[in-house]
Amino acid sequence: xxxxxxxxxxxxxxxxxxxxxxxxxxxxxxxxxxxxxxxxxxxxxxxxxxxxxxxxxxxxxxxxxxxxxxxxxxxxxxxxxxxxxxxxxxxxxxxxxxxxxxxxxxxxxxxxxxxxxxxxxxxxxxxxxxxxxxxxxxxxxxxxxxxxxxxxxxxxxxxxxxxxxxxxxxxxxxxxxxxxxxxxxxxxxxxxxxxxxxxxxxxxxxxxxxxxxxxxxxxxxxxxxxxxxxxxxxxxxxxxxxxxxxxxxxxxxxxxxxxxxxxxxxxxxxxxxxxxxxxxxxxxxxxxxxxxxxxxxxxxxxxxxxxxxxxxxxxxxxxxxxxxxxxxxxxxxxxxxxxxxxxxxxxxxxxxxxxxxxxxxxxxxxxxxxxxxx
Amino acid sequence: xxxxxxxxxxxxxxxxxxxxxxxxxxxxxxxxxxxxxxxxxxxxxxxxxxxxxxxxxxxxxxxxxxxxxxxxxxxxxxxxxxxxxxxxxxxxxxxxxxxxxxxxxxxxxxxxxxxxxxxxxxxxxxxxxxxxxxxxxxxxxxxxxxxxxxxxxxxxxxxxxxxxxxxxxxxxxxxxxxxxxxxxxxxxxxxxxxxxxxxxxxxxxxxxxxxxxxxxxxxxxxxxxxxxxxxxxxxxxxxxxxxxxxxxxxxxxxxxxxxxxxxxxxxxxxxxxxxxxxxxxxxxxxxxxxxxxxxxxxxxxxxxxxxxxxxxxxxxxxxxxxxxxxx
Numbered sequence: 147x148x149x150x151x152x153x154x155x156x157x158x159x160x161x162x163x164x165x166x167x168x169x170x171x172x173x174x175x176x177x178x179x180x181x182x183x184x185x186x187x188x189x190x191x192x193x194x195x196x197x198x199x200x201x202x203x204x205x206x207x208x209x210x211x212x213x214x215x216x217x218x219x220x221x222x223x224x225x226x227x228x229x230x231x232x233x234x235x236x237x238x239x240x241x242x243x244x245x246x247x248x249x250x251x252x253x254x255x256x257x258x259x260x261x262x263x264x265x266x267x268x269x270x271x272x273x274x275x276x277x278x279x280x281x282x283x284x285x286x287x288x289x290x291x292x293x294x295x296x297x298x299x300x301x302x303x304x305x306x307x308x309x310x311x312x313x314x315x316x317x318x319x320x321x322x323x324x325x326x327x328x329x330x331x332x333x334x335x336x337x338x339x340x341x342x343x344x345x346x347x348x349x350x351x352x353x354x355x356x357x358x359x360x361x362x363x364x365x366x367x368x369x370x371x372x373x374x375x376x377x378x379x380x381x382x383x384x385x386x387x388x389x390x391x392x393x394x395x396x397x398x399x400x401x402x403x404x405x406x407x408x409x410x411x412x413x414x415x416x417x418x419x420x421x422x423x424x425x426x427x428x429x430x431x432x433x434x435x436x437x438x439x440x441x442x443x444x445x446x447x448x449x450x451x452x453x454x455x456x457x458x459x460x461x462x463x464x465x466x467x468x469x470x471x472x473x474x475x476x477x478x479x480x481x482x483x484x485x486x487x488x489x490x491x492x493x494x495x496x497x498x499x500x501x502x503x504x505x506x507x508x509x510x511x512x513x514x515x516x517x518x519x520x
Numbered sequence: 521x522x523x524x525x526x527x528x529x530x531x532x533x534x535x536x537x538x539x540x541x542x543x544x545x546x547x548x549x550x551x552x553x554x555x556x557x558x559x560x561x562x563x564x565x566x567x568x569x570x571x572x573x574x575x576x577x578x579x580x581x582x583x584x585x586x587x588x589x590x591x592x593x594x595x596x597x598x599x600x601x602x603x604x605x606x607x608x609x610x611x612x613x614x615x616x617x618x619x620x621x622x623x624x625x626x627x628x629x630x631x632x633x634x635x636x637x638x639x640x641x642x643x644x645x646x647x648x649x650x651x652x653x654x655x656x657x658x659x660x661x662x663x664x665x666x667x668x669x670x671x672x673x674x675x676x677x678x679x680x681x682x683x684x685x686x687x688x689x690x691x692x693x694x695x696x697x698x699x700x701x702x703x704x705x706x707x708x709x710x711x712x713x714x715x716x717x718x719x720x721x722x723x724x725x726x727x728x729x730x731x732x733x734x735x736x737x738x739x740x741x742x743x744x745x746x747x748x749x750x751x752x753x754x755x756x757x758x759x760x761x762x763x764x765x766x767x768x769x770x771x772x773x774x775x776x777x778x779x780x781x782x783x784x785x786x787x788x789x790x791x792x793x794x795x796x797x798x799x800x801x802x803x804x805x806x807x808x809x810x811x812x813x814x815x816x817x818x819x820x821x822x823x824x825x826x827x828x829x830x831x832x833x834x835x836x837x838x839x840x841x842x843x844x845x846x847x
Contacts, residue, residue, distance in 0.1 A: 147529060147580050148522045149752040155521075217521050403821055418817035419764075419810050425820065426765045429758075430742030433523075433749055440523040457738045509737055510730035514710050517722040519730070 151217075158218055162200065162225045169194055170232055188234030192266025195233070202240050202264045209248055209256065210264025216442040220390075220435070228393040235308035239263045239270050241388040242381040243316050247330070250369035250377050255330060259314070271312035271333070273303040273355055280305075281501045283318070288357060290319035290327055290367075297321075297329065297367065299337075299360040309333070309340050309353035318374060325372025335360050347490065348481070383448045385499045386456035387438045391491070392431040395466040398488045399424050402470040405484075417473070424465040431455070431462040450512040453505040460496045460505075467492030523745075525584075532571070532581045536588055539566050545594040547794045551661045555633040556595040561614060563589070563596070569613035572689070573606030576752045583696045583751035587744070590700025591707075593794045595664075597630045598700075599693020600638070607689060608638055608647045608679055618650070619690050620669065621806065627666035629805065631655040637669060638686060639677075640806075645686035646677035663798035687815070688756045690806060691763035695747040698766035698802045702740045705777045705795035709733060712781055712790075729780065736776060739769045760816035767809035770799040 151159075169191060195201040196210075204219035205211025223241075226233055233240070244263045247255055262268040279286040288301025299319055309315070312333050321327040333340070337360035343352050369377050403421065406413070413421065434455040441448040448455075470485045471478040478485030496502035510516045525533070543559045563569050563585075572582035582602040589598040600617040609615045618634035620626070622641040631637065632655040637648045655667035710733060713724035723729055743766045750758035774796045778785050785792045803809060 147525060147748065147752070148577075149749045150576075151521060400821075413817070415810065415814060419813040421821070422761060422764055422813040422816045423768070425816075426746060426761045427742070429749075429761065430746055430765070433745035434738075434741060436521060437523055437745075440521075444524065454738055454741050457734070458742055461738070503731070506731045506734040507727070509734035510727075513737055514730075514733055515714075516710065516730050516733065517714055517725040519725045519727055 151221075155217060155221060159221045159225060162222060165195075165198065165200075166225065166229045166232070170229060187232060188236050188269070189267060191232045192234075192236050196264060196266040201233075201236075201266050202244065205240075205244065205248065205260075205264065209244070209260045216439045220439045223388070224390045224393040224432075227390045228397055230394070231389075233266075235269050235271065235312065236263075236266060237388065238272060238316075238385075239268070242384040243270050243272075245384065246316075246328075246377050246381045247368065249380070250328075250373075252365065254365060255368065259330065268314065269308060269312045270314045270316055271306050271309040271353075271355075273306060273315045273317035273331075275305050276302060277304055281504050284326075286318060286320055286326070288317075288319050290321050290329060292321075292364070292371075293361075295364050296361050297364060299329065299331070299357045299362065301357050303355040303357075304343065304353075306353045306355055307350065309355055310342065310351065315355070316368075318378060321371050321374075326374035326378070327371050328368040328374040328377055329362055329366050330368055331360070331362055331366060335362060337361070347494065350494075380447070382500065383438070383452040384442075386448075386452040386505075387435040387459065389459070389499065390432070390435060391459050391495055392428040392435075392462040395463050395488070396425065396428040398470060398484060399428070399466045401484060402473055406473055417469070420465075420469045420472075424462070424469050427458070427462040427465040431458040434458040450509060453508040454513065456499060457502060457505045457509065460502050463488075463492045463495040528577065529581055529584060532568070533584055533588065535566060536568060536585055539563065539568070540588075540592055540594070545589075545592050547593060547791045548595055548663070550788050550793065551659075553595060553664050555616060555630060555665065557616075559589075559594055560596045560601065560616060563598075563601070564613035569601050569605050571606075572603050572751075573610065576754065579603075579692070579751040579754060580748060583692065583748055586693060586696030587700040587703065587747075590697040590798075591704045592700075593704065593798075597634070597693075599695075599697040600690065601693075603689040603693035603696070604638060604686065607681060607685065608645075609636060618669075619686075619806075623671055625668055625671055627658045627660065628655075628669055629664045629666055629801065631669050632657045632665060632667035637673070638690075640686050640690065641683055643683055645681045645683050647679035647681070648673050648675065648677055660801075661797060662801040663794065664801055666801075684756055688754065688759035691759040691812060691815075692747070692751055692754075694802060694805055695743070695750065695759070695762040695766040698770045698799060699740065699744045699747050701795045701799045701802065702736075702743060702766070702769055702773050705773050705792065705799065706733070706736050706740055708790075708792050708795065709736070709777055709780055712784070716782075716784075732776065732780060736773060739772070743769045757816060757819045760812050760819060763806070764809055764812035764816055767803040767812055770803035771809065774800045774803070 192201055199212050202211045203214035204216055207213050231237055247259050276286050290297040290299045315331045315333055317329045317331045319327055337358045339356040341354045343354050345352055437451045438448040438455045467488045471489050474485040539562050543562050568585050571578045586598050586602050597617055600619050604617055605613050615636050616634045617636050618628050618631040619638045620628045622639050634650050637650045639646050655669050657667045660666045713729055716723045746762040746765050750762040777796050781792055784790050
């Protein structure tokens with residue numbers, strides 16, 4: 147084992163930090179990751195990242211990457227999230243949509259999509275959840291019915307981020323009683339309706355996507371018909387630790403402690419304990435995320451490490467949020483304040499990328515090998 | 521960055537497993553825990569108590585040894601022996617060690633059996649040779665033998681070391697001992713709850729039980745990796761944080777393990793107490809979770825609050841760390 151970074155990796159982190167300081171407005175870096183203003187920012191910022199070779203460094207050279215190690219990408223992801231995730235929705239493109247296309251895509255799909263993702267000029271959304279299929283994704287009903295060289299898609303997807311700005315949707319559909327197929331669907335296709343679902347998340351907008359006799363060529367299907375589960379399972383294991391929330395939460399913790407200090411306040415011993423608990427939770431989340439990266443680095447499937455890592459990330463975000471709202475008290479009720487942002491991002495942390503409870507179910511089954519429920 | 525075991529680490533673990541097969545630790549008789557001197561001798565002879573003197577890779581190997589010996593209920597102060605031994609008894613790994621904070625006349629683990637007593641002061645730590653008459657055994661059921669040692673021993677110290685060094689190695693050792701016992705307790709729970717049937721179902725098939733075990737598994741993995749990274753870095757912040765996290769987890773596990781294992785878990789024949797009572801004792805050593813957290817807080821945020829002395833070992837350090845950590 148070795149917990150150290152190489153000189154190259156340390157320098158890479160410094161270079162990214164310097165780049166972020168030079169390229170990003172301070173206000174942008176204060177925004178809660180995933181906020182809507184990022185759509186335009188992300189196109190500009192990702193273009194610059196791409197020109198430095200830092201958008202998809204971990205991808206194979208033939209698809210626009212530089213074949214860098216997954217550790218370089220881990221460093222990149224941490225620094226991006228710590229800066230408010232200026233890649234916006236494009237973190238999904240580079241984390242798992244692109245890799246899924248690399249793994250399962252046709253030559254034509256690779257040609258059409260990978261270059262654009264690697265250039266940073268395309269926004270995607272993911273069509274996964276349905277009203278009756280949230281944590282229970284297997285219950286999805288949105289169907290794709292084959293008709294000659296086309297598929298006819300009917301159904302509804304909900305709680306989809308970035309849909310109003312996205313050019314493409316990574317869409318999960320049912321193609322048989324037990325089979326799921328993935329389609330790479332242009333959002334401009336006739337029959338797709340996008341509506342905003344009002345939420346208490348304010349600037350982070352989510353949508354309802356309705357598909358009414360949406361006709362797409364069979365060539366838009368990713369991988370085999372009914373072969374979507376394997377692709378999406380692999381993609382989701384990247385997604386579990388694709389948002390290194392601990393990197394930003396740690397900064398929020400330090401910043402709030404500084405605010406308390408600037409006001410002449412002091413921490414009780416009880417609060418000190420909670421501050422250390424929160425910091426330790428962030429450190430633990432970082433290390434357990436690295437376990438998942440390690441699998442990538444050695445070409446193995448992350449397996450249940452991904453669920454443990456994800457659970458640790460949620461815990462870290464909540465531990466920090468819980469403390470900072472207590473420390474800033476009523477001030478944390480002010481919209482856009484640091485504790486308001488932290489509290490609300492912590493509320494959604496246990497749902498995005500699969501609910502916390504699903505992670506616990508999977509840990510029970512695949513890590514602890516507990517007996518199956520009734 | 522590489523979180524897989526390397527060949528040397530696998531070899532150390534294999535040597536340890538071979539050794540434990542020859543000297544299998546027994547579940548101690550309840551209330552009569554005693555030092556397992558043959559096991560201590562074997563660990564010393566096998567070179568497994570000298571690893572921490574060999575740089576970051578050596579400390580990682582030592583952490584693996586501590587975890588495994590504690591998991592197996594080895595009745596030695598494996599944390600102190602493997603992490604402090606190479607510092608305070610270099611070249612003499614067989615000498616048994618007890619550790620206490622200065623001015624505290626509290627029950628000290630293995631004090632009546634140890635040959636050396638490490639006394640952690642505010643600026644420095646001193647090492648004394650112990651005579652049997654120095655220690656007054658205490659009655660306890662918490663998994664280890666405990667005894668009190670007077671604040672002033674009737675002989676001079678035989679060694680002096682930086683308090684900072686001794687504290688962080690003590691904390692590393694404790695963190696490893698607690699993660700090992702956490703691991704043993706969780707393995708017991710998973711086995712028991714996978715077999716025990718109530719309401720015509722295995723208890724481990726109930727989601728209410730599964731989620732609680734999964735939470736414990738995440739906590740164990742977090743504690744284990746914090747301890748491993750702290751051993752690698754040997755940083756005072758990391759050691760204090762790892763000790764805090766493990767101590768907090770230890771307390772929770774002691775209660776949760778007995779809740780989940782029901783009345784059966786309280787019986788001596790079940791053997792769960794071998795881990796849980798030790799966890800409780802370990803969670804209190806050196807001042808316990810809150811104290812470790814105070815040290816960590818002072819080191820991470822304290823200096824900016826005007827407590828620059830926290831690293832230097834000022835007289836006020838330990839008091840401040842615990843009582844009055846500034847924001």
